[in-house]
Amino acid sequence: MTLEEVVKLLEAEIVWGEQYLDQEFEFAGASDLMSDVLAFGKAGVLLLTGLANIQSVCTARIIEAKAVVYVRGRKPDKEGIELARMNKLPILSTGFLMYKACGLLYSHGIRGLEDR
Amino acid sequence: MAFDQGLSHRFEIKGGDFAKAGRVSLEVKEILHDLGIDPVIARRVAIVSYEAEMNVVMYATRGEMVLQLDPEAIRIVLEDEGPGIRDTEMAMREGYSTATEQMREMGFGAGMGLPNIKKNADRFELTSEVGKGTCCRIVIHLSPGGRA
Numbered sequence: 565m566t567l568e569e570v571v572k573l574l575e576a577e578i579v580w581g582e583q584y585l586d587q588e589f590e591f592a593g594a595s596d597l598m599s600d601v602l603a604f605g606k607a608g609v610l611l612l613t614g615l616a617n618i619q620s621v622c623t624a625r626i627i628e629a630k631a632v633v634y635v636r637g638r639k640p641d642k643e644g645i646e647l648a649r650m651n652k653l654p655i656l657s658t659g660f661l662m663y664k665a666c667g668l669l670y671s672h673g674i675r676g677l678e679d680r
Numbered sequence: 681m682a683f684d685q686g687l688s689h690r691f692e693i694k695g696g697d698f699a700k701a702g703r704v705s706l707e708v709k710e711i712l713h714d715l716g717i718d719p720v721i722a723r724r725v726a727i728v729s730y731e732a733e734m735n736v737v738m739y740a741t742r743g744e745m746v747l748q749l750d751p752e753a754i755r756i757v758l759e760d761e762g763p764g765i766r767d768t769e770m771a772m773r774e775g776y777s778t779a780t781e782q783m784r785e786m787g788f789g790a791g792m793g794l795p796n797i798k799k800n801a802d803r804f805e806l807t808s809e810v811g812k813g814t815c816c817r818i819v820i821h822l823s824p825g826g827r828a
Contacts, residue, residue, distance in 0.1 A: 598787030602727055603796045607719070615787045622702030623787070626709065626730045628723055643699070651706070 565589050565674055567631055567654060570610065573668050574658040579639050581654025587630055591675045594666050598623040605629065606677055612665055618644045625651045635662045686750040687715075693736045693743040695762060698786060701737040705730035708747055715749070717822070724800040725754050725820050731793040732758045732816050738783045739763065740813065753802075756818040765808040772798065772806065 568585040571578060578585075594612035595601050598619055601611065605627035613620050616638040624632045625647075631654040634640070639657040640648065648655045658665055670676070689711060691704040708729045712722040729745070736743035740762030748755040765771045772794050779789020798804045803819035 596787065597790055599790035599792035599796075601787075602731060603792045603799070607723060617786060618699065619701060619786050619788070622706065623730070626702070626705060626723075626726045628719075 565672060570633065571656060573672060574633060574656065574660055574665055576633065576656040576658040579655040579657050580645050580648050581631065584654040589630060589674060591677060591680050592669055593677045594662055601627060604677060606680060609677065610674065612662065614638055614662060616640050616644065618647060621647045621653065625653055631656065633658055633665060635660060635665050686748065689747045691745045693733055693745060695736060695741045697737060701734060702730055704745060705733050721820060721822060728797045728800045728818050729756055731797050732756065734788055735793055736760045738779065738788060753822055754820045758816045759813060761813045764810040764812055764814055766810055768806050768808050
């Protein structure tokens with residue numbers, strides 16, 4: 565699934581990274597706990613989180629997530645968006661809650677980290 | 681390789697500075713990328729560096745990280761000044777944490793940091809003196825065969 569398809573499916577706003585809409589995704593992971601993301605995240609993951617602080621952007625970059633989807637309409641502040649831009653990390657924001665966002669992605673073929 | 685003779689970088693980390701937390705590790709990642717280090721190894725180094733850096737930000741007053749590269753391995757030595765760890769064996773157990781509410785709100789403090797460093801490192805030594813500080817010595821071999 566491309567980032568553009570993720571945007572449509574999750575009715576998401578592209579906070580940053582419009583130039584990466586053709587990026588492909590096969591798997592995703594979701595957590596508000598960055599400790600878990602660091603321990604279980606995999607390179608190339610589409611990360612879903614409700615934690616919109618600067619650490620979420622930093623953590624995504626460290627684990628080499630391909631993009632981040634913030635749920636519940638959240639989005640990082642100016643510093644977080646700037647850090648994402650510097651690190652070429654696309655950021656989306658969806659109004660859906662975590663369960664629905666994950667469910668929609670899974671039912672459209674995006675697998676979990678353990679299925680990789 | 682550009683670092684045949686070895687390279688060394690030194691970074692300062694400020695305790696309590698959550699806004700800047702992680703910047704050192706992003707710089708480490710950039711350095712390794714520029715040197716053409718295998719991305720899988722670079723990712724492991726970035727993770728251990730970030731976990732160790734976050735520990736300084738969350739618990740210590742200040743810290744100094746030294747990143748050393750030679751043709752065999754990447755070494756990280758992180759020494760901090762702070763309260764230290766009373767029971768290092770216990771601290772290495774997954775789920776053990778003395779994190780505050782503020783740390784948890786930042787998405788950390790689940791007692792995963794030190795075990796995750798151990799998981800990603802080929803060698804990891806943790807020493808601590810209560811009331812003085814903590815020292816982490818981490819080695820990640822550059823060749824997959826060198827992995828313990």
